[in-house]
Amino acid sequence: MPKHKRERKKRIGQRIATGFALLIYLFIYAPIAVMIVFSFNDQETNYFWNGFTLRWYEKLFYDSSIVEYLWVSLIIAVSATILSVIIGTLGAVGLVRFEFKLKKLVNQSLYIPIVIPEIVLGISLLILFDFIKLPLGFIAIILAHVTFCVPFVIIIMRGRLAGLDLSVEEASMDLGANRMTTFFRITLPMLLPGIISGAFMSFTLSIDDVIISNFVAGPYSTTLPVKILSLVKTGLSPEVNALATIMILVMLFGILANSIVQAVLRKRASTVIKSYF
């Protein structure tokens, strides 16, 4: 095939690929875009446009119960994140650094909480908490969220640890640093990007969970998504649109924060850690 023909084919191929990618993006984001647009609609129903308004946001703003639900969600998400990161990081260190019986089985079974239907996990947690007489509510939700966040943290950290050059830790000890100093000055900073990814992952998983939270929630522990679900049961309203839009903004902020932190870490990790000493 002559060169110019080959290049033309390549160009056409590229156009098709770009078009296809655009279609996919449209497919993914169109519903969200529609929802955001209707959250500014001066109309009770989502059928046609009736002019711009901020009144749904205003209404949300004056509804103090919404803020309460948001607080519940945040406290649960932060607690679950902290616990998951600690447990998951230590677990990954054990899985990568130490040899023990059934290691393979443990490694494989990590994926079970991820692939298992949420409704099944919800029911089994409910049965478990009932069995051990753990009252439903705050603590139960946090523990339930830790259950499905930990495997994600372990999987992220396992990858980072496996890629970590052991000789770097040896070099640290060779230069006179004991195990603890080595951990805080070398291992931890090198794992930090993974830890932060794991934390953002856990936070996102926790804050938008509905099904499992719904199962193990008790009085005064209704999270925001659970609340939204119950609002929707009585019919879609622009108010819900506004609430969901706010949640998307929070998520976007999270993703953005993660990228910024990762970039800063890559640049200045040593100084970040130094401030701990």
Add this chain to the structure above:
Amino acid sequence: MMGDAIVTLLDVDKFFGANHVIKKLNLTVQQGEFLTLLGPSGCGKTTILRMIAGFEDASAGSIEVQGERVEDKEAFERDVNTVFQSYALFPHMTVFDNIAYGLTVKRVPKQEIKERVKEMLALVQLEGFEGRRPDMMSGGQKQRVAIARALINNPKVLLLDEPLGALDLKLRKQMQLELKRLQKKLNITFIYVTHDQEEAMTMSDRIAVINNGILEQIDTPKEIYKHPKTRFVADFIGESNILEGQVLDCQDGLCRIQLETGMVLLQSPNRKPADPVMICVRPEVMKYERSPVDGFSLPGTIKDIIFVGAQYRTLIVLENGMEIKVNRVKPEKDLKEGDSVYLYWEPEDALGIGDLKQGGSVNEQQ
């Protein structure tokens, strides 16, 4: 130049599971010396260094540094520092922080750290690089950082595991000279690992040749080249033709040796008739002529004459099929491929190797 022993390994054994990696190793390193551990891949060089540094425990035997047994000391308590094969620089720290690390963890005052790092940067000629990160440096520069980082603690002994392995030939030659210069200047004991025999030859005061976890010979480069004690050493260090035979008779230290396909002379002080011998003849002292030379009759056929850079390499096939390598600066005139020739050498140029066991050991201790 050499003083007292600074590192001593006594009857050291190392097993990885059932794998016997280091076998009854006895090794004494002198104060201020440049000792090279030389041997093929997998012979146990890294393992020896790691045992001295404290990253591996010896399965048996003892290791002393400055007359003190170190088995119970952790790596961070030992007065030795290591330059790792992979550099092992801290990727999240700048060059300055990398080099300063040894002093930082010892909580040396900031001002002093600054001065020492500056000195080190000058020593390895990396001034101006203190703010860089390791992933933005070339292999040779990383290597210098690794060396500076290991030297800042003023170690008594520096362990270097193939520090130049990843560099290209030209840079390697340059760094060889620089390392040697540093070692002389600082008067630190270097235990240096390489599998490049030329590197070992140019840099070392002494070379320890390791094969399969066994110390084959430890000597000066010259002695190792001129008087290899085992077949392995003769083969591994430089090029050699190794011929096996039996002593016929000896007169005034000159022995006639019967080979499978001929007879040759060997200068050798104390051998008796019927003794088995192994003769090592380097390609550059091997000669050949159209007709036999006094005392020699070892016929062969020229198989190949190749021009390799500075010299001509001739391959001559003996009657039993063995190939003999001969290196000449100029080709022998009138002789070409397919010609029949007779091999010989000056009797004092050939070496008789002590033992006949292949890969056998002469575990020597001074």
